[in-house]
Amino acid sequence: MGSSWGFIEEGWRKGPWTADEDRLLIEYVKLHGEGRWNSVARLTGLRRNGKSCRLRWVNYLRPDLKRGQITPHEERIILELHARWGNRWSTIAQSLPGRTDNEIKNYWRTHFKKKTKNLYDNSEKSRARLWKRQQFQQQQRINNQVDIKKVMSLPTMPQAKEEMAILYPNTIDQQDQVGFFYSMVNNSTSMSQSKPSSSSNEDIMWDDLWNLDDFYGYFINTTTCNKATPNCLQTMATTPAFY
DNA sequence: AAAAATGTCAACCGCAGTCGT
DNA sequence: GACGACTGCGGTTGACATTTT
Numbered sequence: 001m002g003s004s005w006g007f008i009e010e011g012w013r014k015g016p017w018t019a020d021e022d023r024l025l026i027e028y029v030k031l032h033g034e035g036r037w038n039s040v041a042r043l044t045g046l047r048r049n050g051k052s053c054r055l056r057w058v059n060y061l062r063p064d065l066k067r068g069q070i071t072p073h074e075e076r077i078i079l080e081l082h083a084r085w086g087n088r089w090s091t092i093a094q095s096l097p098g099r100t101d102n103e104i105k106n107y108w109r110t111h112f113k114k115k116t117k118n119l120y121d122n123s124e125k126s127r128a129r130l131w132k133r134q135q136f137q138q139q140q141r142i143n144n145q146v147d148i149k150k151v152m153s154l155p156t157m158p159q160a161k162e163e164m165a166i167l168y169p170n171t172i173d174q175q176d177q178v179g180f181f182y183s184m185v186n187n188s189t190s191m192s193q194s195k196p197s198s199s200s201n202e203d204i205m206w207d208d209l210w211n212l213d214d215f216y217g218y219f220i221n222t223t224t225c226n227k228a229t230p231n232c233l234q235t236m237a238t239t240p241a242f243y
Numbered sequence: 244a245a246a247a248a249t250g251t252c253a254a255c256c257g258c259a260g261t262c263g264t
Numbered sequence: 265g266a267c268g269a270c271t272g273c274g275g276t277t278g279a280c281a282t283t284t285t
Contacts, residue, residue: 014254014255015253015254015255016253016254017253017254051255051256052254052255055253055254055255056253056254059252059253059254060253060254102252102253102254103252106251106252106253107251107252109251110250110251110252
């Protein structure tokens with residue numbers, strides 16, 4: 001980061017907004033409408049850059065924002081849409097009038113993401129095991145040694161495989177899809193096995209399900225969205241949050 | 244009561260897409 | 265087509281609040 005919170009850097013103020021700054025921004029939008037955020041500083045004297053102004057307006061000052069807690073109904077929508085779209089928060093936000101992508105993202109992280117925390121907190125040993133497995137599987141893919149038909153015919157979690165095929169038919173590379181899916185299944189299994197015996201079976205099941213859900217989300221992000229890259233699995237294997 | 248841990252959320256950053264020149 | 269400015273998105277950070285020990 002390198003910037004001092006609440007101070008001025010290169011002429012721009014940073015940190016929490018004051019009531020006066022909010023007022024200036026609201027007046028600007030009243031007069032000029034949303035957009036052209038880089039003009040705000042010039043036209044109002046506000047010492048905030050365009051990005052900061054846009055963010056403040058979109059996430060806090062917009063009059064159509066719904067305040068207060070996420071309702072159970074909204075929560076259900078978030079869950080459903082996240083299962084479908086993954087971390088595409090702005091897409092999810094479009095189905096929740098008055099809620100911002102930032103709000104939904106924060107909500108998800110604080111209410112649901114923590115369910116997977118235990119998985120990430122596992123010992124270095126299990127991380128190393130997973131890392132080795134991923135490396136191995138990646139090497140297998142590189143060497144074209146994965147027989148797609150063979151893998152698809154494996155008995156493990158056939159329903160999940162079927163669901164994946166329905167939900168994400170346009171993935172970039174079916175071989176990668178299957179290979180990664182199995183690495184996640186293996187990951188999930190090994191994590192469960194390494195759990196302390198005090199964990200109930202239900203806890204383990206839910207943690208694994210949440211983990212798979214994360215997998216779905218990440219999978220979408222790395223395959224069907226614009227940012228997809230052919231070597232998405234390599235990216236994934238080197239992403240710390242993933243093991 | 245105090246310290247530590249955890250939760251919450253506003254705001255930042257970098258990246259990528261779009262648009263105008 | 266190349267380039268720069270602008271915009272939007274998702275991930276992350278840090279300050280503050282709340283809960284737990």
